Amino acid sequence: MIINRKFYRRNTLKVARDLLGCFLMREYRGKIWRAMTIETEAYHGEDDLACHASRGRTPRTEVMYGEPGCAYVYMIYGMYHCLNIVTEKKDFPAAVLIRGAKLCRRPTSTKSKTSDVYLDGPGKLCKFLHIDRKLNKWDITKGEKLWLEKGIPKVRPSEIKKSQRIGIDYAQYCREYLWRFSIKP
DNA sequence: TATACGATCACCT
């Protein structure tokens, strides 16, 4: 079931947690890839010094102020892209960074062993799924090119690990927020 | 116009 806009128009931390165990779907050149989200981070509002919108509305951050359920894709370090999902009501800047996912593949042998491919890291994830700036501002509630589907069963709170966000040492006290969520192995 | 640096990763020691 495709996740609708109402799901994203909620508190960013809740969306970040609830996106764990969901399926990230990517349609590219006639193929559809499916990956289970296993790690996310929340970036919430102008008061969050780690959030790109902490310096206000700019051409780059504009998408985060728009309707929830859109993709915010930006280039980082000149060589990687990061995929975020815009959350909260219009005009409140927030997004969930998809940091990691597990590709769903068919068994490789008759012993029914699956070959798990981990897209661990936002840059690697985007590279594999061919996600780049062309998908910035893309509406991910349409079920085309890029969207998310509900995971079954839902991940239980006891299976979710909280920790500090990565690579935001500049964010002062905000670096201590436990806004990184991952599924315990 | 110029410059500093980053929501990363691969590779090195």
Added chain:
DNA sequence: GGTGATCGTATAC
């Protein structure tokens, strides 16, 4: 543990 690749963005001039 550390560093280089590489360029869009924000900020300063």
